[in-house]
Amino acid sequence: xxxxxxxxxxxLQDIKDYPFVMPNLNDFQKIVFVSQAAVYYFFHHLKEVIxxxxxxxAIGKATAKAIEKHESE
Numbered sequence: 263x264x265x266x267x268x269x270x271x272x273x274l275q276d277i278k279d280y281p282f283v284m285p286n287l288n289d290f291q292k293i294v295f296v297s298q299a300a301v302y303y304f305f306h307h308l309k310e311v312i313x314x315x316x317x318x319x320a321i322g323k324a325t326a327k328a329i330e331k332h333e334s335e
Contacts, residue, residue: 279303287313294319301328305335 277299284307287293293316295301301320312318320326 279306282307284308287316290316292317292319294321295325295329296321298325298328301325301332305332 280303287310293304293312295304295318318329320329
């Protein structure tokens with residue numbers, strides 16, 4: 263922009279909620295999140311408390327922070 267150009271911020275992708283039925287969480291030992299969007303949509307659909315013996319894993323610092331945010335709500 264300092265040289266006369268214009269910038270247009272555009273999303274690289276469109277993230278949409280994919281309809282799914284929440285599985286029985288008691289059937290899982292681990293839940294792995296690979297993105298902040300995955301965290302958001304999981305917790306958006308979550309209607310129960312996550313069992314304490316399930317290990318929650320985040321790929322990346324931003325994803326870990328998103329998990330921390332949703333767990334504290």
